[in-house]
Amino acid sequence: MDRLQEIRFVLNGKEASYTGSAADRLLDVLREQFRCTGVKCGCREGECGACAVLIDGLLRNSCCVAMGAVEGTSIVTIEGYRETARFAVLDRAFAQLSAVQCGFCTPGMILAAEALLSAHPHPTEEEIREGLSGNLCRCTGYNAIVNAVKSAAEEGEGLW
Amino acid sequence: MVNTSGGYSAFSLQEALELRASQDVIPYAGGTDLMVGKHRDADYLFLSRVPELRQITEDAGYVRIGAAVTFSEALASPLVPQLMKEAVSGIAAPAIRNAGTFGGNLANGSPKADSVLVEVASDAKLRLVSRSGERTMDVDGFCLGRGRTALRSDELIAEVLMPKQSPDCCFYEKVGGRSALAISRVSFAGIFDTQDGRISNIAAAFGAVADTVLRFRQIEAMLIGRTIEEARALRDSYVAAYAEQLVLTRGRVSAEYRRAVCLNLLNAFLSQCGL
Ligand SMILES: Cc1cc2nc3c(=O)[nH]c(=O)nc-3n(C[C@H](O)[C@H](O)[C@H](O)COP(=O)(O)OP(=O)(O)OC[C@H]3O[C@@H](n4cnc5c(N)ncnc54)[C@H](O)[C@@H]3O)c2cc1C
Numbered sequence: 553m554d555r556l557q558e559i560r561f562v563l564n565g566k567e568a569s570y571t572g573s574a575a576d577r578l579l580d581v582l583r584e585q586f587r588c589t590g591v592k593c594g595c596r597e598g599e600c601g602a603c604a605v606l607i608d609g610l611l612r613n614s615c616c617v618a619m620g621a622v623e624g625t626s627i628v629t630i631e632g633y634r635e636t637a638r639f640a641v642l643d644r645a646f647a648q649l650s651a652v653q654c655g656f657c658t659p660g661m662i663l664a665a666e667a668l669l670s671a672h673p674h675p676t677e678e679e680i681r682e683g684l685s686g687n688l689c690r691c692t693g694y695n696a697i698v699n700a701v702k703s704a705a706e707e708g709e710g711l712w
Numbered sequence: 713m714v715n716t717s718g719g720y721s722a723f724s725l726q727e728a729l730e731l732r733a734s735q736d737v738i739p740y741a742g743g744t745d746l747m748v749g750k751h752r753d754a755d756y757l758f759l760s761r762v763p764e765l766r767q768i769t770e771d772a773g774y775v776r777i778g779a780a781v782t783f784s785e786a787l788a789s790p791l792v793p794q795l796m797k798e799a800v801s802g803i804a805a806p807a808i809r810n811a812g813t814f815g816g817n818l819a820n821g822s823p824k825a826d827s828v829l830v831e832v833a834s835d836a837k838l839r840l841v842s843r844s845g846e847r848t849m850d851v852d853g854f855c856l857g858r859g860r861t862a863l864r865s866d867e868l869i870a871e872v873l874m875p876k877q878s879p880d881c882c883f884y885e886k887v888g889g890r891s892a893l894a895i896s897r898v899s900f901a902g903i904f905d906t907q908d909g910r911i912s913n914i915a916a917a918f919g920a921v922a923d924t925v926l927r928f929r930q931i932e933a934m935l936i937g938r939t940i941e942e943a944r945a946l947r948d949s950y951v952a953a954y955a956e957q958l959v960l961t962r963g964r965v966s967a968e969y970r971r972a973v974c975l976n977l978l979n980a981f982l983s984q985c986g987l
């Protein structure tokens with residue numbers, strides 16, 4: 553039964569710690585203390601997915617996570633994910649199929665795609681739409697993004 | 713600098729209950745209700761690493777879902793009843809289902825809570841625990857109104873007890889604005905069962921239309937013990953009884969619209985039951 557003093561976790565593969573309040577929002581801490589500005593703030597209400605990160609491999613909206621809840625977990629943001637071979641495949645597919653316009657939703661979309669493909673390496677279109685259903689995009693109309701994920705699943709055969 | 717504000721982490725139920733009783737803390741499970749809106753200047757009691765609250769188990773009578781089990785975990789469990797899975801799979805989107813929990817859905821006290829709707833329809837019970845003991849109560853009695861529950865300030869919800877049943881027919885429908893992230897506008901869960909040709913259970917629960925999930929046992933009683941033939945003859949007066957009882961609070965969508973949707977869903981349920 554510990555009063556939380558120092559919150560320890562792994563961020564993009566490196567040991568990290570936080571000494572502020574356990575009630576602080578993961579979204580703010582990632583952006584302000586750890587300079588992970590690829591984590592975007594769209595709504596702060598769990599509605600848009602722009603702030604999505606992976607916590608122990610699961611997609612989570614970092615605006616709905618208090619720092620005390622990340623103690624002992626491993627967090628991956630787009631800054632860490634971009635170093636992976638899987639990212640390279642998604643990156644190419646998103647670029648080729650014009651799935652990026654302003655780019656604000658893209659980090660969250662990419663991590664939602666990663667979570668989806670980890671669970672369903674050969675997703676149906678319905679599974680893709682469900683997997684991305686918590687991520688809003690104001691620009692593309694979604695079809696290009698769905699196509700990009702479909703294409704990444706094919707091009708990245710064996711990676712997921 | 714070490715700032716010690718903001719929270720406690722518990723690693724066993726006993727620790728959590730000690731803290732709950734002795735400190736001014738807010739239980740925190742998935743954070744999907746607590747973190748929305750304004751920042752609270754309170755100490756949280758983080759529950760996600762309390763193993764006793766994270767399990768799904770079964771005994772002779774019940775499937776027992778730990779209060780800190782997430783919706784995604786429930787969807788992956790072979791023990792969780794299908795009707796509950798149907799409702800939970802319609803909650804928001806993956807990132808919310810990976811965080812949101814059964815205990816949080818209950819304690820938040822919203823009449824829109826999708827898992828609570830199924831619990832009310834299923835005659836589920838809750839096990840509430842505190843340092844000084846525990847009690848088991850009906851979900852119906854737990855929810856008192858918007859944001860109000862029977863939870864005491866020294867208590868935690870430990871688990872939801874879903875009666876094991878294999879009814880003849882289950883029905884679930886949520887009519888929302890858009891599919892993903894739609895907090896229910898109107899939701900409905902129905903359970904129908906017969907024994908020796910007579911109706912033994914016909915539970916109908918309505919979500920998101922009043923201060924709590926609604927269920928009218930006195931109307932259900934009209935059909936309990938009846939044969940299918942008798943129930944068919946009573947169907948119109950049965951639906952009329954609901955029409956009279958469904959006096960809805962005004963909300964974002966007009967009360968008349970929501971009442972019409974409720975009755976349509978009730979009718980669809982009755983038809984599916986063969987009535
Ligand atoms: C974008 C978005 C969409 C949503 N869509 C839906 C939807 O479609 N359907 C739906 O039903 N809900 C929806 N919700 C609401 C929310 O996700 C659920 O109510 C969820 O079940 C809350 O669980 P939690 O663990 O995140 O709760 P928390 O935020 O951790 O806690 C909520 C409340 O429960 C208390 N609490 C938590 N655990 C316990 C316990 N074991 N004992 C006592 N008290 C406890 C907390 O103190 C707090 O008062 C949505 C939320 C968001 C942000």
Ligand code: FES
Pocket residue numbers: 592593594595596597598599600601602603604613614615616
């Ligand atoms: S900023 Fe977190 S979901 Fe929108």
Ligand code: FES
Pocket residue numbers: 651652653654655656657658688689690691692
């Ligand atoms: S590309 Fe602009 S929000 Fe999606």
